[in-house]
Amino acid sequence: MVLLLLVDLDADLAALRPLGxxxxxxxxxxxxxxxxxxxxxxxxxxCDVYGNSLTFRVHKVAALLDAPEPRIAASIAHQGLASRLWSAALGCAVLYGGVPDLDARLVRWDADGSAPDDLWLTEVRPLPGNATSLAGAVLDGHLEPLAQALHTRYRVASGLLRGNAASALAGAARQLAGWARANGRPDAVARTRTLATELLAHPGLAGALDPGTLRRRSCCLYYRVPGGGVCGDCCFTRPPRSSPGAASG
Known part of the structure; x- marks a missing residue:
């Protein structure tokens, strides 16, 4: 079955709904x-109704997970936002052939919402659906300033945050390709793979994952949450002994 690429983005991005x-x-x-x-x-x-919504979100995650230190909650909050942004952008690029302008001033966020993070795009402005456009929309427009904020406020290691960003992209691509295979969309599978490969070679992500296995070269610290373990793509095969500097990325 040939994938139909829509000429324009519809106002409510309805093609994303079946993806979850x-x-x-x-x-x-x-x-x-x-x-x-x-x-x-x-x-x-x-600067907002929460004081600062990112700080509020980190504190909310810390309380929900009983995280033993703030940088663990900051890492998990970062992973959640990165997954949402990559998923929406990659889904549009594959199903529409274009992506919406995700200018951070156009995206509203309910930091007190549940997971996945609640996001609203207040205006749909179409951009090309290539890897360069995706990197500009997600990496440059969001993940770089987000990582800088978390690194400054919570001392989260830059390598860890790069690993989160790459892992979130790989996870989004895996989910999208799985949906495409289940729905007889081989062209969507191929386009997903191509875009993900190009993006993972971007200087902002290159080297964060093992190219053969797509396992991380850093850890998101989830294993340090009470009852937590290692993720499927973690650099560890079992939780290491916790120490103040363990797996900082």
Whole structure:
């Protein structure tokens, strides 16, 4: 079956709905006008209804998981946002042949919402669906300022955050390719693989995963959460002995 690439992005990005919650990107006005943008979240000041929505989210994750130190919650919060952004952008690139402009000033976020993170894109502006455009929309527009904020506020290692970003991309590609195979979309499988391969070679992600196995070369620290373990792509095969500097990336 030949994949139909739509000429334009529809206003509600309906093609993403069958892919599940991580891919869904709500469009139009957010349910509350007070919800902050992701641009505000990346700022250091108390600048929104939550004080600062990123700080609020990290504290929420820490409380929910009983994380023993803030940087663990910061890493997990980062992974959640990275997964949402990569999933929505990659899904659009594959199913539409284009991606929406994800300018952080256009994306509103409910930091007090459940997982997957609740995101609203207030205006749909189409961009090309190639790897360069995806990298600009997600890596440059979001994951770099997000990583800088978390590194500064919580001392999360840059290598760990690069690993999170690469792992989130690989996970999104795996989910999208699985859906495409199950629905008889071989062209979507091929396009997903091509885009993911090109993106993982980007200087901002290159080397974060083993090229043969796609296992991480860093750890997200989830094993340090009470009852947590190692993820499927972790650099560890079993949880290491915890120590203050363990697996910092």
């Amino acid at each position: 919650g991580f891919f869904l990107l709500r469009t139009g006005a957010a349910p509350r006008s007070t919800l902050p943008t992701l641009a505000q979240a990346y700022e250091s000041e108390k």
